[in-house]
Amino acid sequence: MNFVDKDLLSIQEARILMESARDAGKTMLTFPQEKLDTIVEGLANAAKDLAEELAVMSAEETGYGRAKDKLVKDTFVCEFLPKHLRDMKCVGVLNEDPVRKTMDVGVPVGVIAALTPSVSPVSTAIYNVLIAVKSGNPIVIAPHERAVKVTGRLLDC
Structure with a gap:
């Protein structure tokens, strides 16, 4: 019989995850605002393409x-947030x-x-990821235990 300490496993x-995110952050430091903006647009479009599936899940x-209501909220975040952030500069020289x-x-x-x-896992995760990437920061998402599968599906896209 093998015994696995779930607490120790979760800590590891x-x-x-944090080490991988830190490594990604080193790469992100080399990205100009334009590249980060392109990534934000791509992520939002990918999430929007899956919005119906994610809402049902x-x-x-x-x-x-x-x-139906989750689809409206998730689609809104995918469409509104990138437009709102588009002209905002977050990295590099902001003002002289x-x-x-x-x-x-x-x-x-x-x-x-x-x-x-658990009540809005998809729209919250989309929002958090887009804001983090826009500002050049890596992010680790910890989903609620009742939303692990749907959050995982979103983050796989």
Whole structure:
């Protein structure tokens, strides 16, 4: 009989995820705002393509809400957020004041850990990922236990 300590296993899994995210963050540091924006658009489009499937999965897996309503919310996030963020600059030189001889520089802060709720796992995860990537930060999503499959499906796309 093999005994596996689930707490120790989860700590090790979290450590591996954070290390992988940190490595991704090193690569993301080399990306200009334009490349991050392209990634945000691509991620939003990929999530939007799966929105109907994810809405149904979310309602079924969590037992909360109706797929029709979740589809509206998830689609809204995929369409509205990238448009809202499009002209926003988050990394690199943000502002220069030649009179005061100052400049504002946006710098990623590092790995972001995000928890997603069971009531709106898809829209929350999409929002968190898009915001993190827009600002050049890697992210690790920790889904609610009632939304593991649907969140995993989203993050696989």
